[in-house]
Amino acid sequence: MSGNLQIVLASRPKGRVIEENFRLVEAPVSRPGDGQLLVRNHWLSLDPYMRGRMDEAKSYARSLDLGEVMVGSTAGEVLESRHPGFEKGDWVAGNFGALGWQLYGVSDGRGLAKIDTAIAPAQRYLGVLGMPGVTAWIGLLDIAKPKPGETVVVSAAAGAVGSVVGQIAKIRGCRVVGIAGGKAKCDHVVSALGFDACVDYKAGRLDQDLQAAAPKGVDVLFENVGGEVLDAVLRRMNAFSRIALCGLISQYNATEPYGYRGLRALLVNRIRLQGFIVADHMELWPQAVRELTGWLQAGRIKYCETVAEGLENAPKAFIGMLRGENLGKQLVKLA
Amino acid sequence: MSGNLQIVLASRPKGRVIEENFRLVEAPVSRPGDGQLLVRNHWLSLDPYMRGRMDEAKSYARSLDLGEVMVGSTAGEVLESRHPGFEKGDWVAGNFGALGWQLYGVSDGRGLAKIDTAIAPAQRYLGVLGMPGVTAWIGLLDIAKPKPGETVVVSAAAGAVGSVVGQIAKIRGCRVVGIAGGKAKCDHVVSALGFDACVDYKAGRLDQDLQAAAPKGVDVLFENVGGEVLDAVLRRMNAFSRIALCGLISQYNATEPYGYRGLRALLVNRIRLQGFIVADHMELWPQAVRELTGWLQAGRIKYCETVAEGLENAPKAFIGMLRGENLGKQLVKLA
Numbered sequence: 052m053s054g055n056l057q058i059v060l061a062s063r064p065k066g067r068v069i070e071e072n073f074r075l076v077e078a079p080v081s082r083p084g085d086g087q088l089l090v091r092n093h094w095l096s097l098d099p100y101m102r103g104r105m106d107e108a109k110s111y112a113r114s115l116d117l118g119e120v121m122v123g124s125t126a127g128e129v130l131e132s133r134h135p136g137f138e139k140g141d142w143v144a145g146n147f148g149a150l151g152w153q154l155y156g157v158s159d160g161r162g163l164a165k166i167d168t169a170i171a172p173a174q175r176y177l178g179v180l181g182m183p184g185v186t187a188w189i190g191l192l193d194i195a196k197p198k199p200g201e202t203v204v205v206s207a208a209a210g211a212v213g214s215v216v217g218q219i220a221k222i223r224g225c226r227v228v229g230i231a232g233g234k235a236k237c238d239h240v241v242s243a244l245g246f247d248a249c250v251d252y253k254a255g256r257l258d259q260d261l262q263a264a265a266p267k268g269v270d271v272l273f274e275n276v277g278g279e280v281l282d283a284v285l286r287r288m289n290a291f292s293r294i295a296l297c298g299l300i301s302q303y304n305a306t307e308p309y310g311y312r313g314l315r316a317l318l319v320n321r322i323r324l325q326g327f328i329v330a331d332h333m334e335l336w337p338q339a340v341r342e343l344t345g346w347l348q349a350g351r352i353k354y355c356e357t358v359a360e361g362l363e364n365a366p367k368a369f370i371g372m373l374r375g376e377n378l379g380k381q382l383v384k385l386a
Numbered sequence: 387m388s389g390n391l392q393i394v395l396a397s398r399p400k401g402r403v404i405e406e407n408f409r410l411v412e413a414p415v416s417r418p419g420d421g422q423l424l425v426r427n428h429w430l431s432l433d434p435y436m437r438g439r440m441d442e443a444k445s446y447a448r449s450l451d452l453g454e455v456m457v458g459s460t461a462g463e464v465l466e467s468r469h470p471g472f473e474k475g476d477w478v479a480g481n482f483g484a485l486g487w488q489l490y491g492v493s494d495g496r497g498l499a500k501i502d503t504a505i506a507p508a509q510r511y512l513g514v515l516g517m518p519g520v521t522a523w524i525g526l527l528d529i530a531k532p533k534p535g536e537t538v539v540v541s542a543a544a545g546a547v548g549s550v551v552g553q554i555a556k557i558r559g560c561r562v563v564g565i566a567g568g569k570a571k572c573d574h575v576v577s578a579l580g581f582d583a584c585v586d587y588k589a590g591r592l593d594q595d596l597q598a599a600a601p602k603g604v605d606v607l608f609e610n611v612g613g614e615v616l617d618a619v620l621r622r623m624n625a626f627s628r629i630a631l632c633g634l635i636s637q638y639n640a641t642e643p644y645g646y647r648g649l650r651a652l653l654v655n656r657i658r659l660q661g662f663i664v665a666d667h668m669e670l671w672p673q674a675v676r677e678l679t680g681w682l683q684a685g686r687i688k689y690c691e692t693v694a695e696g697l698e699n700a701p702k703a704f705i706g707m708l709r710g711e712n713l714g715k716q717l718v719k720l721a
Contacts, residue, residue: 103654324657326652
């Protein structure tokens with residue numbers, strides 16, 4: 052066993068994240084104490100929420116300290132266990148950043164779950180069968196509750212969460228409209244994922260394209276992006292429509308918050324908007340994973356992964372993901 | 387019986403409403419046909435929602451046509467009935483503008499309800515026992531659902547809706563903070579209505595004063611105003627808090643919509659925001675009026691009325707209400 056490599060928070064971003072905000076450090080591999088286990092991380096998941104943890108501002112989770120290992124979900128193999136719930140050779144996923152951006156991690160088991168790599172390869176438990184997939188399931192089915200025939204709009208439609216949201220909505224009999232940046236992503240969303248339409252927000256015709264794609268208006272918005280894309284969809288929302296507010300990625304690097312002009316629609320159309328994070332709904336996780344696994348095995352949900360190689364490339368991949376350069380789930384292969 | 391007087395929409399406002407947007411006209415008193423009744427309006431209710439009906443823009447109700455009698459709720463006496471549900475001498479309230487800004491109105495009974503003037507004088511059925519009171523009850527108890535001990539903030543706290551919201555929240559064991567414009571209104575809200583505190587948004591210390599008045603943060607916001615007041619409260623909302631979005635009166639005369647900068651709070655604090663209008667919840671009306679009547683008779687809910695005299699003064703009173711010059715329910719005495 053060679054030494055551990057970690058990526059720590061070197062400095063807080065001022066607006067956009069830059070590579071200098073991270074530092075790669077060597078460290079000894081810790082030994083598990085009583086009730087602990089040692090995991091070799093094979094995959095690291097990069098997710099937009101990590102951006103918030105780099106700031107000092109209050110969010111739903113505490114800020115990272117300077118010098119602290121970056122938070123991040125991982126999948127890997129148990130090398131040694133002194134914990135009654137895990138054995139050497141088990142595969143585990145740590146879906147809420149239990150282990151973080153490093154090659155080896157010691158855990159007391161909190162936040163770790165055993166995964167079955169016979170059903171799907173380990174990295175899938177960081178995507179469609181992990182936090183992003185469960186976030187999609189909960190936000191759409193438990194919060195927005197679309198009815199068959201309704202029009203569902205999903206922003207960041209080519210991303211890890213949005214791609215699953217749209218496919219579940221199709222399974223539930225909805226008209227599904229994605230919003231994504233660029234023609235390639237939009238083609239992918241329609242051709243590979245089966246959305247009914249996809250609006251390219253970079254094409255400069257957001258209002259007209261939304262109207263064409265959602266001629267009967269919007270009944271459900273699953274929002275991952277915010278900013279002017281959200282304002283544009285607000286103008287197309289129907290009476291009694293619902294917004295599941297999952298993310299605001301367009302704002303995470305902003306130094307000045309965007310000013311939303313469309314709030315009157317919330318009143319006029321009696322819209323219900325619910326901000327949510329998946330960690331508040333853990334009681335639904337097993338049901339969500341069961342359904343997602345069934346759909347995945349039946350070929351009814353497709354996935355796409357963008358993989359960076361090596362821990363040292365995680366910062367660059369993370370910065371690219373915040374810019375929308377990934378298609379589907381952004382992973383880092385560590386092993 | 388002398389002739390009818392009506393106030394009609396003469397022109398659409400460009401931003402602020404002006405008296406020239408209205409025209410007083412004489413008209414013959416219509417005779418009720420089969421299935422109709424003739425009412426002498428004694429009281430006219432002035433409500434913020436009427437502002438939206440003067441514009442051409444889409445809202446939850448259709449726009450008024452130019453020359454059409456202004457929409458407005460009224461209370462009055464049946465002079466003649468050819469409708470099986472009403473008799474001469476009955477008192478009725480038309481709570482959704484069934485009769486409008488005029489001295490006499492003919493109706494097929496839709497939107498009219500008989501009222502008991504032995505329980506409370508007729509004009510009370512346009513305020514605490516009418517649409518504003520029921521709006522307060524539904525928005526607070528059915529939508530925001532405060533728990534005892536939680537902090538409830540109400541904007542336009544001295545108005546017809548806000549004053550009832552805060553008093554119901556006190557009955558339910560909440561800490562209640564009003565927001566109103568000017569010291570006189572704030573004193574009224576605390577001394578006469580029994581709120582725990584009231585923040586004067588005109589005093590220029592909105593953030594500090596909110597923090598002092600709601601030191602544990604805000605669990606429920608009943609929003610009637612919008613604009614920077616809403617943005618300021620968003621900064622103080624707690625995790626899992628709720629917003630009942632009832633009105634945005636600060637914006638009704640605006641030619642440029644306000645840009646809300648605080649939306650990230652909805653995500654970070656997993657806030658539920660629900661826009662609503664009382665007309666969507668008519669099934670709750672009887673229960674709401676029953677409870678409000680009980681509280682009123684027990685002296686647990688106090689009310690305040692600002693009364694203009696004569697139909698010809700309704701435009702001036704309406705313009706004043708949009709500026710916040712009224713205390714409590716704004717009425718026009720017609721008889």
